[in-house]
Amino acid sequence: MKEATKKRVLVNKIVLTLATLSAVAGLMFLGWILFVLAYNGIEALNSNIFIYDGAPPGYKESGLRHALVGQAMLVVTATLIGVPAGLLAGTYLSEYGQNSKFANFIRDISDIMMSAPSIVIGAFVYAILVAPVGHFNGWAGSCALAIMMIPIILRTTDDMLSLVPQTLREAAAALGAPKYKVILQVVYRGAKTGIITGILLSIARIAGETAPLLFTSFSNSFFSTDMNQPIASLTVTIYNYATSPYADWQKLGWAAAFILALFVLGTNIIGRLIIKQRKR
């Protein structure tokens, strides 16, 4: 009897130690990756990066302005397409569809789309927006990103709108407001913070995407704001520079990765903080 208890206590200790070590391992990898990013990124970071565009390896006056501007254009355009579409679809689910079969079906579909391989979405957009035009273009890149954004915004909007108390809607309706006005002026206002957080998180998510851009917006070594033409993005530039054999390009790649990570992780943390505050 005593032996058995001893064994149980020992096994318990071993397993709990292993579980703790797992957590330490996870944190260690996070720390390692962040350290590598900061170490290489800060070293490579200087004002040239924001002033100059990409240049052949060996040039001193070489920077990331083209990629930063291109990235901003791609993300902003994707946001302009994805946010209204996701927001309105989410509004349907929460305000009209509710728990109907169709609404749940759409929720399921968007859950699947949220996890779909991004490179497949890139291939899809290539077939409909790049191949027919004959050349890579910025619009296609934005559309690919928007397709990834819609399900995220749809789900958060749906969740956030359903948190708005029913009594608010009833009160507004009792005053004679039509349903669309109740939604636009009362429900949206009540869920504003949550919706904005969802938008922030979805922007953070798509900003780090590379695969769907590889063959939609492609990349551009030069400064360009023409969305009908290939356009540079931070992520594809990182890919091109990091896989190149030139030390100075690799360095620029690290600088770009550092800037991207600052943006993505920063936005993510801010979003989480807002959600946490609301839950209290």
Add this chain to the structure above:
Amino acid sequence: MKNIADMIFKNLVTFFAISVLIILVAIFTVLFNEAKPAIDAFGFDFITNEKWAPNLEIFGGYPAIYGSIVSTFIAMIIATPIAIGIAIFLSEISPQFLKSPVGTSIELLAAIPSIIYGMWGLFYFAPILRDIFGGTGLGLLTAGIVLSIMILPFIAAITRDAMNTTPDILKESAYALGATKWDVIKNIIIPYAKAGVIGSIILALGRAIGETMAVTFVMGNVHKIPKQLTDPATSIPVTLANEFAEADTDLYYSALFYLALILFLISFVVIGLAKFYFLRKVRKAS
């Protein structure tokens, strides 16, 4: 007047809800259409054919499919126990003041863009494996390990949530009988959270199989069945990422779409299974 505005708004939001379905159907249709020439040319043998020779217009998807499956399998073997360990730590061991920071940090692993995993894998992780196993350091094993780190947070977070749904009274009853923490975890919490744990593992598998950039950096991109796990290989997403922009013949282009279609079908089935069969309960609870 009031009714017209209401009707317009309702139709507008309904249209956007339906558009999600339209996009999904469009993805399937377009992938299938573009893959059609390759499907006609190679049929289902495409899946088992080992030869990928664009210059001869011979395309077999087996090396890419093999690479996807093996790298994902390695990732699952490594990630599952560690992630469940993390979940156990977060839900049962961690002192209260550590729960939130450790949990958030682990979840941040999921927020790091995959291209950054790729860079880290190529410049820092692959050289270590090269020193240990020889070769180039690029290949299935490296890809599997990098993937495992990326999917840790998915399994850990969902498993933790599922574990947290265990009623306290069950745990307390077991403790009162003299059970150790591990007894409680093994006999009460894990059986209770089983559906969520399995669901999270399958969901992570779906993510891993479609992951592109991190793997593209460290896979080596060789269209052959590797002799060892440390040899360079390829996978479906890696092949797409590397060759899509340079596919110069119609059949080449179509063969890539065939691969994309296979990848989409696999991930669709896997994610669907995880979400609708296993994660229903967890989703409702959280």
